[in-house]
Amino acid sequence: MSNAMWGGRFASGPDAIMEEINASIDFDKRLAVQDIRGSQAHAAMLGATGIVSGPDAAAIGAGLTQVAGEIEANTFTFRRDLEDIHMNVESRLAALIGPVAGRLHTARSRNDQVALDFRLWVRDTVDGLDAGLRDLQGALAEKALAHTDAVMPGFTHLQSAQPVTLGHHLLAYVEMIGRDRGRLRDARARMNECPLGAAALAGTSFPIDRHQVAAALGFEGPTRNSLDTVADRDFVLEVLAAASICAIHLSRFAEEIVLWATPQFGFAALSDKFSTGSSIMPQKRNPDAAELVRGKAGRIVGALTGLLIVMKGLPLAYSKDMQEDKEGTFDALDALALCVAATAGMVRDLKPDLARMEQAAGSGFATATDLADWLVRVLGLPFREAHHVTGRIVAAAAERSTTLEALPLDAMQAIEPGITAAVFSVLGVRNSVASRTSFGGTAPANVRAQATSWLERLAAEAPSA
Secondary structure (H helix, E strand, O other): OOOHHHOOOOOOOOOHHHHHHHOOHHHHHHHHHHHHHHHHHHHHHHHHHOOOOHHHHHHHHHHHHHHHHHHHOOOOOOOHHHOOHHHHHHHHHHHHHHHHHHHHHOOOOHHHHHHHHHHHHHHHHHHHHHHHHHHHHHHHHHHHHHOOOOEEEEEEOOEEEEEEEHHHHHHHHHHHHHHHHHHHHHHHHHHOEEOOOOOOOOOOOOOOOHHHHHHHOOOOEEOOOHHHHHHOOHHHHHHHHHHHHHHHHHHHHHHHHHHHOOOOOOOEEOOHHHOEOOOOOOOOOEOHHHHHHHHHHHHHHHHHHHHHHHHOOOOOOOOHHHHHHHHHHHHHHHHHHHHHHHHHHHHHHOEEOHHHHHHHHOOOOOOHHHHHHHHHHHHOOOHHHHHHHHHHHHHHHHHOOOOOOOOOHHHHHOOOOOOOHHHHHHOOHHHHHHHOOOOOOOOHHHHHHHHHHHHHHHHHHOOOO
């Protein structure tokens, strides 16, 4: 059968294969709420401008409300032969209110309609992600405040570098996620223009009021070029780029949880809530939640790459290729929201082994930089000379299989006679972290101030009950 929604140009229906490749209702039904919101705003504008009579606009609005109720109640039947969410809603509206439903599509096209629906959905999703990321920041900052003076190894090249505090380490991710939120907010601000009224690609000859529709839907205003409006999906690309960076941050933290939970590191453990067992090895406790967060980053980055490739060769304006913008985006942003929630849960659940962390913090001669700094500060050595002297002292300690703080004073003085017993005041890991008082450093007082500041900022952001 022919699709009556296409009009008189087509005498017969599509081949079954054509219907299969063309239909998008299986996934774009997720846009139902946004599609009806946009149609209600459009119908109200048509009535206000006199393009459609007041009674007809009111009937359309009431009918759309009924359709929305059916969708919410899961009594709505989505039909693949109607291709997409727009046709499905309009067809049901016609069944409810008759031919007057056909007036709804006056002065618009599916091109600007889908651009609107998708923009609304992405905007709503970004708002939800921002709330989830704010919660994750809060979980990290709370855990950091509880461990402002817990010493652990700081790594470069995954080798012991300098002691830091656990609170300082966790606050690093608070900062990263703060930038992730900033990128998403920037993307939201740029996408906050209303596409409806661009029609197919050239605008419309009807005297529509695009500013009214934009205001009704919470946009800053209408888009300014009809070709650009229907031709681009950079608002999706920008969100997917921000989502990919965020996913990489979550993946890096997940990787650290995986490492920390190994017996070889032994820095922390997850409870049964975020772990699984093995089907064959009864002793195993696997940090699967963290591993899945790490793995899902690939799907999110893949969605960005996929849409970039879809868009890269398209001439203006709309092409059906752009139907491929949704499935990957839905999947990626769903995955990110789940990863954010799982990471917040793991942070709150994480039980650090503080004694093990502190023991490990002193391994690998992690206070060597403190020794070099002492030689500069107290003996006045140029840093490069102090670096060389410290290297020789580290070699002497390694030869004796001991730590720097346990190396006898006379062994150090054999390398640099000016060293005194005062040097031992900087060689312990707690002394080391306490000395890092520069702004942004790991000193417990700094960490306490930063964690407190973040928690105050996040509390001020939280919506009132």
